[in-house]
Amino acid sequence: MEIDWAWFMNYMQGMVKPVLALVLVLLAVILSYMQRLGLGTEMLYSIFRAFLQLTIIGFVLEFIFNQNNAVWILFAYLFMVCVAGYTAGQRAKHVPRGMYIAGVSILAGTAVTMFLLVILNVFEFTPRYIIPVAGMIVGNAMTVTGVTMKRLRDDIKIQTNLVETALALGATPRQATIQQVRRALVISLSPVLDNAKTVGLISLPGAMTGLIMGGASPLEAIQLQIVVMNMLVGASTFSSIMSTYLCWPTFFTKAYQLESKVFTSD
Incomplete structure (x- = not known):
């Protein structure tokens, strides 16, 4: 199976903005820690899970759309x-x-x-x-x-x-x-x-x-x-x-x- 490197590079470039947006999550984690809410770990887990789920579903939908x-x-x-x-x-x-x-x-x-x-x-x-x-x-x-x-x-x-x-x-x-x-x-x-x-x-x-x-x-x-x-x-x-x-x-x-x-x- 040949990898479409052009498509892969475009995908990685597109992920730059989502990764940069993690700054907002880190800010939320810091605020949680300062207020002793105990939600920092859960926030990081939730975001990681959302990132993983959305990435997987993105590839799945790409496949389904192509099948029609x-x-x-x-x-x-x-x-x-x-x-x-x-x-x-x-x-x-x-x-x-x-x-x-x-x-x-x-x-x-x-x-x-x-x-x-x-x-x-x-x-x-x-x-x-x-x-x-x-x-x-x-x-x-x-x-x-x-x-x-x-x-x-x-x-x-x-x-x-x-x-x-x-x-x-x-x-x-x-x-x-x-x-x-x-x-x-x-x-x-x-x-x-x-x-x-x-x-x-x-x-x-x-x-x-x-x-x-x-x-x-x-x-x-x-x-x-x-x-x-x-x-x-x-x-x-x-x-x-x-x-x-x-x-x-x-x-x-x-x-x-x-x-x-x-x-x-x-």
């Missing part, structure tokens, strides 16, 4: 969903089968969103479009789903007496916990909606910034960003609501009683 094969698109998408499901499940670790619930919820919400975007011809079904878009959708759905599941379980635990009273009076699990579900959904979706309300006023999001820095017209950049905000809101809402429906059976016994072991562990 639908199988590789699906493989990359499912890999993202699996990692997102695991991460969201870790956040809601006290929810039984939390990783599977999170994974299925994220898969459902993002798959519907991606399907509609392709069917409506908003994006072409090519690696260069689908993989970055899928990454944004899955990442956002992961955060919202994890918060929803954790918040729902914690709220039910805090208001156990209220839920058990409703069940004793003949309410179904859904009726007994509907207020907790609504509260969990409102709290988890609020950051997404707040971001949509202030986009462009407080910050320029990543997709829009990337296009502008790449030389695109600001008017072209906002067209893409509007699409991105729409799909983030849609996928996050679908995934978070889906997770609440899947959580219900794990919180109750077949006799419509709270599953005590779920709410006694911390």
